[in-house]
Structure formats: structure tokens, C-alpha cells
Amino acid sequence: MHPRALVLVGSSPMLFSxxxxxxxxxxxxxxxxWLIAQSRQVGKDFGGDVTMLRLFMDDGEPPxxxxxxxxxxxxxxxxxxxxxxxxxxxxxxxxxxxxxADLGPELLKGVADTQLLEDWARHxxxxxxxxxxxxxxxxxxxxxxxxxxxxxxxxMRSGVPxxxxxxxxxxxxxxxxxxxxxxxxxxxxxxxxxxxELVDAIEKCKSKTLxxxxxxxxxxxxxxxxxxxxxEAVGKFWHEEVKTGKYKHRMERCQFDREALDRKSxxxxxxxxxxxxxxxxxxxxxxxxxxxxxxNKNLIV
Numbered sequence: 001m002h003p004r005a006l007v008l009v010g011s012s013p014m015l016f017s018x019x020x021x022x023x024x025x026x027x028x029x030x031x032x033x034w035l036i037a038q039s040r041q042v043g044k045d046f047g048g049d050v051t052m053l054r055l056f057m058d059d060g061e062p063p064x065x066x067x068x069x070x071x072x073x074x075x076x077x078x079x080x081x082x083x084x085x086x087x088x089x090x091x092x093x094x095x096x097x098x099x100x101a102d103l104g105p106e107l108l109k110g111v112a113d114t115q116l117l118e119d120w121a122r123h124x125x126x127x128x129x130x131x132x133x134x135x136x137x138x139x140x141x142x143x144x145x146x147x148x149x150x151x152x153x154x155x156m157r158s159g160v161p162x163x164x165x166x167x168x169x170x171x172x173x174x175x176x177x178x179x180x181x182x183x184x185x186x187x188x189x190x191x192x193x194x195x196x197e198l199v200d201a202i203e204k205c206k207s208k209t210l211x212x213x214x215x216x217x218x219x220x221x222x223x224x225x226x227x228x229x230x231x232e233a234v235g236k237f238w239h240e241e242v243k244t245g246k247y248k249h250r251m252e253r254c255q256f257d258r259e260a261l262d263r264k265s266x267x268x269x270x271x272x273x274x275x276x277x278x279x280x281x282x283x284x285x286x287x288x289x290x291x292x293x294x295x296n297k298n299l300i301v
Contacts, residue, residue: 001026004250006237008230010034011149012221015156015177029233032226033153038134047132053095056126057139060093063126064202065136065143067097069151071167073190080107081117083144086198088120092141098129134158138218142205144198146190147171147178156183159218161205163198165190183214 001023009016013030041047057063066083073079080096080103087094096103104127108117121127133151137143137158145151147164152174155162162184164175175186185201187193204210241247 004254005247006233006241008233010226010230011153012224012226014217014220015181016173029229031229031233032224033157033221034226034230035134035153035157041132041134044130046134047130047136050132050135053126053128053131053136056095060124062139062141063093063095064090065095065097065131065140066145067131067151068099068101068146068165068167068190069148070100071146071190072101073165073167073193076101076103077107077110079103080105081111082193082195082198084108084117084121084125085113085195086202087125088117089195090199090202092202093124095126095128095131095136095140097131098127103127142184142202144202147174147186149174152178153221156214157218157221159215161185161210161214163187163201163205165193165198167191181213181217182210183217184210 002025007026007028009028009030010033011030012032016030018026018028036046064087066087068079073082079101083094083096083103098104105118105121105125108114108121111117133154134157137154138160140158140160142161142163143155143158144163144165145155147166147170149170152162152164156178162178164171164178164184164186165188166172166175166186167190177186178184179186185204187197187201237247
């Protein structure tokens with residue numbers, strides 16, 4: 001909360017802003033997403049070849065994308081069946097990405113509705129190991145994912161509604177952002193999401209209002225250049241803070257304060273408890289006056 005150097009955040013200021021409970025020392029720069037241009041997102045590092053995807057996309061209505069990256073909810077079987085059952089109930093085509101859970105049609109076996117699920121998957125669902133998000137997402141009905149920072153950035157830039165089923169960390173924040181901006185649906189924790197909830201979310205993503213909001217949000221985010229904004233911020237910090245000596249002064253001041261506290265930490269845990277609770281001696285954390293004056297003199301810019 002007290003950074004000495006520049007803090008950059010690779011998210012759009014339209015999605016996140018400085019929280020009022022942050023200390024005044026923390027003034028981050030919200031740059032926008034740091035992305036490689038879509039024209040350069042080709043090859044195996046960006047989801048592989050799109051030939052088979054094109055054939056599937058051209059064979060019917062826009063599909064629902066479903067992919068949860070490194071997240072695993074309950075187990076692989078549960079995730080696969082949740083996805084296929086939701087698509088079946090919504091009567092929607094789908095593209096399901098294997099992710100770390102390695103989702104696949106073979107995981108549909110062993111349940112009462114196996115035959116029904118396999119029939120729907122065979123004719124309406126394409127299972128893939130990876131897929132190029134920047135190319136695929138704009139061509140989908142909606143996207144369903146865990147709410148990771150990179151996936152969410154691609155989903156919201158795509159101009160189609162997105163559904164987030166968060167598992168941990170900042171994914172819950174992204175789910176809230178989607179709900180607040182009304183560009184999709186943020187659901188509860190992934191392991192608790194039901195088929196009914198997922199189907200309802202897919203239906204909501206068909207509404208004209210939600211789709212119009214998603215298009216507008218995508219247009220605005222596509223206009224941002226997060227990488228260039230970050231480069232300019234670093235350049236400004238270098239010229240205004242580093243070259244002038246201000247940054248060096250703050251770092252030396254920080255080191256001086258840290259050493260002062262270290263000298264007062266020799267009491268140990270129980271010693272500090274005693275001093276805080278029962279000692280009449282004031283808690284003066286500054287070093288001796290002579291040393292304080294000496295360092296302050298050296299820190300003058």
C-alpha cells in the first residue's frame with residue numbers, strides 16, 4: 001500500500017478504478033489490457049490452426065464457448081457433464097476447451113443420460129484442446145469461462161456477452177464487473193453452479209440489451225492500447241522520478257526506516273507483547289537523534 005515506484009495495472013480504467021480505502025501513497029496507473037495484436041496471434045502458442053473451427057462455425061448457429069483454463073470444479077466428469085447438459089437444455093451448439101482438466105466426450109459415460117448427452121455432443125459440440133480466443137470469441141453466441149484476467153479481457157473485447165463462473169482470487173471481482181457493466185452474467189462459485197443456472201445465464205445473453213452493452217464495451221476496449229499506455233507511463237516515471245533523483249531519495253528513506261524498525265525488533269515476539277500491553281515506556285521507533293540527523297542530511301535532494 002506504500003509503493004516507492006510506479007505501479008501499473010493491466011486492466012482498463014473502464015472496468016476498475018482506484019478503491020477509496022487504498023492509502024494515498026498507492027496511485028496505480030490503469031493502462032488497459034496488455035495484449036499482442038490479433039494479427040500476430042497465430043500458431044500453436046495462440047490456440048493453433050482454425051481450419052476445423054471454421055468448418056464447425058459455418059455448419060450452424062453461433063456456438064457457446066466453454067473453457068475453464070486451469071480451473072477444476074469437483075472433477076473432470078462433473079465439468080464435462082455440466083457443460084454438455086447445459087448446452088443440451090439450452091438447445092445450443094458449443095465449443096468446449098479441454099483445459100487442465102482435459103475435458104472430453106469420453107467423460108460422459110457412466111450416467112443415466114449418457115446416450116442423450118453423447119448424441120447431442122456428437123452433432124452439436126466440438127471438443128478442442130486449445131482455441132484462439134481473439135479470433136473465436138467474436139464469432140460466438142456468448143462465452144462461458146472462469147474469469148481469469150486474460151480470458152476476461154478477450155471476452156469483453158469480443159463484443160459478445162460473457163458468463164463467468166469464478167473459482168478463486170480475482171475471478172470473483174471480474175464476475176462482479178460483468179454484472180455491474182451489464183455485459184454478461186457473473187455466477188456463484190464454479191463448483192456450486194447448476195445446469196439450470198447456466199442455462200438461464202445463456203438465455204440472458206440472448207437479450208438485446210445485454211448484447212448491445214457487450215458490443216459497446218467491446219468497441220471501447222478495442223480502442224485502448226494498454227501496452228502503449230504502459231510504455232508511456234514508464235517513460236514519464238523515468239524522466240520525472242528516476243533522473244531527477246526523487247525515486248532514489250524515496251528508496252533511501254525506505255531503507256533508513258526499515259533499519260530503524262529492525263533495531264527495535266530485538267525484543268522478540270514475547271518481548272513486544274509485554275512492551276505493548278504493560279510497559280510504561282513510550283513506543284518510539286525512531287533511531288537515536290544523532291544518527292537520524294546524519295541520515296537526513298545525506299538524503300537532502
